[in-house]
Amino acid sequence: MSGITYTVAGRIATITLNRPEKRNALSGAVVRELREAFAQAEADEAVKVVVLAANGKAFCAGADLDYLRQLQEFHFEDNYADSRELMQLFREIYELKKVVIARIEGDALAGGCGLATVADLSYAVPEARFGYTEVRIGFVPALVSVFLVRKIGEGRARELMLTGKLVDAATAERYGMITAVVPAGQMAGHVQAVAEGLCAEASSNSLTVTKQLIANVFDVSLEDGLEAAARTNAETRRHPDCQKGIAAFLDKQKPEW
The missing domain is CATH 1.10.12 (Lyase 2-enoyl-coa Hydratase; Chain  A, domain 2)
Known part of the structure; x- marks a missing residue:
């Protein structure tokens, strides 16, 4: 796994996006690695909670630019197969038998915002920004729309997906996009405490x-x-x-x- 790291400590698995030089952007390879890591966590009976985190200043900036260039050469069948890979990742996180906590310490945009959307619990630092920015490049937030409307309702989802605007962490919390805003210096300890609490108390x-x-x-x-x-x-x-x-x-x- 080159785009992510996978570690287990106690009963908590941590999957970390590890492409800081690319703002942890998603490519076909990274999506496949994430699917493999979540499947590994689900199959491990010793793991009870999964934390999704990221190295660097961004949580996930959406699709990798080089990957977007590559997609322009795809035929429909290629694009459909590729879209289904991301669809399966979102669905597998959403339906994972273990609780998934997103630890968001930077911007979560487009597909990265989708990762935050499908997690069970999402905690973000105040500086993080969120946005479904696909319409700004002629694309559509098709897959995440299925989950976002369920999570925050049609009205807010329309506002966010049609405008493609960015919102700060406080607004994301108010809209119901994330669970809570946590100061950067307290984030690691807070997420660890939540994960350990789930392990010990449920x-x-x-x-x-x-x-x-x-x-x-x-x-x-x-x-x-x-x-x-x-x-x-x-x-x-x-x-x-x-x-x-x-x-x-x-x-x-x-x-x-």
Whole structure:
């Protein structure tokens, strides 16, 4: 892996974009490396939380300029296959069985903003800027639109995607694009504390099932959604994690997750 690094410490996997000289821009190779890294984290039973970070001044500036030049020579079939690679990356992060935390310490633009959008939790330094800037170069934020409308609603999504404007971290938090703004000097410790808290205080099965519930809520009618939720409740009650947690609660003990 040349465009990213992958490390595991404790029960936390950290995937770090590592192209600071390119502002951590995305290319076909980097997208494939990210997919491989997230698959590795999901398959590792010792990993419970995944942190997505970046080296350098930018979190991710979107598509690599050299890559954009290359795309101009693609036929439709090539572009479609390439688009599906990025689609799969976004979907795999969104549906990953582990919680994904984005640690954003610089600008997140276009596809980079998409990465922030599909993470479960996103923390950004005050100086970070966000934007779906595709329309400014004659492109469209097609893939991220599916997730952004779900996350912040149609009105705000229209504003951001049609204008392509940049917003600061405080505005991104207010719009619901990110979870919170954290001072740069506190970022590493804050994200570590959140990740460790999830590892220590929540059941792995409960985190996975809760992510699935959230992801599926827009896909069904109210009646079908409630019926599926009732079945999920019943299934979860029989899971060893639930039985362990309830037994610990009744004994006034803290379960070890």
